[in-house]
Amino acid sequence: MSAGTDTPATGGGTYAPRPGAAPLPRMIAAQAALETRMLLRNGEQLLLTVVIPTLLLVLFSAVDIVDTGEGKAVDFLAPGILALAVMSTAFTGQAIATGFERRYGVLKRLAVSPLPRWGLMTAKTLSVLVTEVLQVLLVTVIALALGWSPHGNPLAVLLLLVLGTAAFSGLGLLMAGTLKAEATLAAANLVFLLLLVGGGVVVPLDEFPQAAQDVLGLLPISALSGGLRDVLQHGAGMPWGDLAILAVWAVAGLAAAGKLFRWE
Amino acid sequence: MRNDPVVQVCGLVKRYGGKTAVDGLDLVARAGITAVLGPNGAGKTTTVESCEGYCRPDSGTVRVLGLDPVREAAALRPRIGVMLQSGGVYSGARADEMLRHVARLHAHPLDVAALTERLGLGSCGRTPYRRLSGGQQQRLALAMAVVGRPELVFLDEPTAGLDPQARRATWDLVRDLRADGVSVILTTHHMDEAEQLADDVAIIDAGKVVAQGSPEELCRGGAENTLRFSGRPGLDVTSLLKALPADSTAAELTPGSYRVGGKIDPQLLATVTTWCAQHGVMPEKISVERHTLEDVFLELTGKELRG
Ligand SMILES: Nc1ncnc2c1ncn2[C@@H]1O[C@H](COP(=O)(O)OP(=O)(O)OP(=O)(O)O)[C@@H](O)[C@H]1O
Numbered sequence: 070m071s072a073g074t075d076t077p078a079t080g081g082g083t084y085a086p087r088p089g090a091a092p093l094p095r096m097i098a099a100q101a102a103l104e105t106r107m108l109l110r111n112g113e114q115l116l117l118t119v120v121i122p123t124l125l126l127v128l129f130s131a132v133d134i135v136d137t138g139e140g141k142a143v144d145f146l147a148p149g150i151l152a153l154a155v156m157s158t159a160f161t162g163q164a165i166a167t168g169f170e171r172r173y174g175v176l177k178r179l180a181v182s183p184l185p186r187w188g189l190m191t192a193k194t195l196s197v198l199v200t201e202v203l204q205v206l207l208v209t210v211i212a213l214a215l216g217w218s219p220h221g222n223p224l225a226v227l228l229l230l231v232l233g234t235a236a237f238s239g240l241g242l243l244m245a246g247t248l249k250a251e252a253t254l255a256a257a258n259l260v261f262l263l264l265l266v267g268g269g270v271v272v273p274l275d276e277f278p279q280a281a282q283d284v285l286g287l288l289p290i291s292a293l294s295g296g297l298r299d300v301l302q303h304g305a306g307m308p309w310g311d312l313a314i315l316a317v318w319a320v321a322g323l324a325a326a327g328k329l330f331r332w333e
Numbered sequence: 334m335r336n337d338p339v340v341q342v343c344g345l346v347k348r349y350g351g352k353t354a355v356d357g358l359d360l361v362a363r364a365g366i367t368a369v370l371g372p373n374g375a376g377k378t379t380t381v382e383s384c385e386g387y388c389r390p391d392s393g394t395v396r397v398l399g400l401d402p403v404r405e406a407a408a409l410r411p412r413i414g415v416m417l418q419s420g421g422v423y424s425g426a427r428a429d430e431m432l433r434h435v436a437r438l439h440a441h442p443l444d445v446a447a448l449t450e451r452l453g454l455g456s457c458g459r460t461p462y463r464r465l466s467g468g469q470q471q472r473l474a475l476a477m478a479v480v481g482r483p484e485l486v487f488l489d490e491p492t493a494g495l496d497p498q499a500r501r502a503t504w505d506l507v508r509d510l511r512a513d514g515v516s517v518i519l520t521t522h523h524m525d526e527a528e529q530l531a532d533d534v535a536i537i538d539a540g541k542v543v544a545q546g547s548p549e550e551l552c553r554g555g556a557e558n559t560l561r562f563s564g565r566p567g568l569d570v571t572s573l574l575k576a577l578p579a580d581s582t583a584a585e586l587t588p589g590s591y592r593v594g595g596k597i598d599p600q601l602l603a604t605v606t607t608w609c610a611q612h613g614v615m616p617e618k619i620s621v622e623r624h625t626l627e628d629v630f631l632e633l634t635g636k637e638l639r640g
Pocket residue numbers: 349350352353354355371372373374375376377378379380418
């Protein structure tokens with residue numbers, strides 16, 4: 070491993086060679102910080118990850134557009150919006166950003182830097198997690214202000230969020246690493262929209278015909294929103310079924326991405 | 334030690350689908366500046382990127398600083414600096430932000446502020462990469478290649494699209510790198526760039542090295558020089574040729590523009606002007622030119638360097 074390797078300075082000139090990789094944790098932290106800054110600076114990304122989830126939460130809590138069942142609308146909506154936040158960052162945002170990084174040779178250039186590829190992927194994951202923490206805080210504060218009363222086991226919630234992130238990251242990176250950047254942009258937005266409607270985010274799955282429900286229930290977004298709702302709205306224990314669905318998506322997506330991802 | 338090759342390419346073959354981009358290429362680069370010269374599509378980028386570890390050769394071997402750039406990539410990467418032919422920067426990143434980032438990936442980076450200043454990137458301010466001018470983007474990519482204090486840098490067309498002043502600034506930096514003991518491999522279409530900068534030039538065409546040597550060696554290959562002059566169109570070139578030594582050539586290139594080839598010495602020059610005087614011709618813009626790398630290239634490949 071070359072991380073942290075050190076060579077003594079030779080000669081006195083400004084450019085005299087003195088090669089060496091920075092320590093791995095420093096490289097990964099720097100990479101994660103840069104990726105997070107790029108994301109927070111990008112208007113379209115913010116629309117996707119902050120504005121749309123917040124708007125949907127406020128709008129659907131205030132106006133009775135869809136039948137959210139018994140109880141306060143916000144108790145139904147908040148878990149769905151949390152699931153949406155995870156999807157918007159781990160899947161849509163990551164796919165689009167990575168697709169364009171690939172297109173503009175950023176991944177190619179970083180591939181010859183001292184940062185190993187797995188280090189870059191770790192940094193990307195860290196950046197997604199940091200963004201999600203900010204999103205969860207924002208959604209929670211707004212939901213609480215709207216009268217949300219969450220229940221359940223925080224550990225179950227955490228587990229759902231982590232597995233959901235893994236599942237969506239795998240799918241997002243698979244898309245970014247195989248399609249052209251423009252195709253990724255279009256497809257990631259389309260999938261976001263479709264899953265927003267058909268994944269139990271704001272529209273309950275039981276509004277759909279039974280046959281459709283059976284299929285939609287297997288989507289990662291439905292497993293995430295359903296699982297979060299079981300725990301946070303109904304105080305259920307570990308939602309094993311939903312966790313299993315997410316785990317399968319995560320393993321399949323990450324494995325496929327690992328195998329098919331092209332860096333150029 | 335100093336004379337060990339920094340890059341050693343043996344019989345490199347690289348195909349894309351049915352197309353052979355590099356076709357049994359041999360190249361040895363030693364410490365100093367090596368220019369890889371060739372027309373569009375010659376295989377320069379493919380060759381350089383094979384050295385950077387981007388692709389596994391279809392056959393042949395590549396050694397960079399004694400390492401296999403694919404299998405020993407982790408050991409090699411911190412020791413080299415890379416400027417890609419294009420791109421490589423987040424579209425939303427600012428110049429100094431990106432440079433600072435690359436610096437952070439290295440143990441002993443250069444002073445970012447000084448480098449930014451030197452390459453005239455200080456004026457980029459808060460402008461994101463995608464809105465920088467082409468020249469600013471080029472200079473940022475160059476800065477990123479050197480900021481980690483590598484032993485060897487690969488520059489793929491470092492001066493493409495630069496104005497003369499920026500081009501000179503790039504040349505100065507490349508010379509300073511060399512003076513401080515950094516080896517440089519650069520690709521270019523510009524003959525003058527290779528002649529000015531390089532200790533060693535490799536001319537490649539259709540995926541092969543067709544000539545390699547110092548600029549002087551390559552030019553000496555064809556000892557012939559050229560004399561050019563202008564006069565009224567339609568002079569009797571055959572009569573001129575009769576007056577010249579046996580192995581000379583003479584031709585009217587375009588109406589009124591004449592070229593004499595051969596061993597151009599003071600005697601020959603006198604012969605030409607005497608002939609002009611006898612024929613009532615005032616030779617204008619008379620010039621004697623050394624054989625240039627451009628001529629060598631043309632002879633070897635039958636192609637103009639810049640299309
Ligand atoms: N990824 C690729 N897929 C298919 N063909 C390729 C690929 N990369 C290069 N080629 C082909 O290989 C040949 C050599 O390309 P290369 O980029 O190495 O040339 P070059 O000398 O760098 O040219 P230029 O001066 O235009 O940059 C070209 O004919 C090019 O079309």
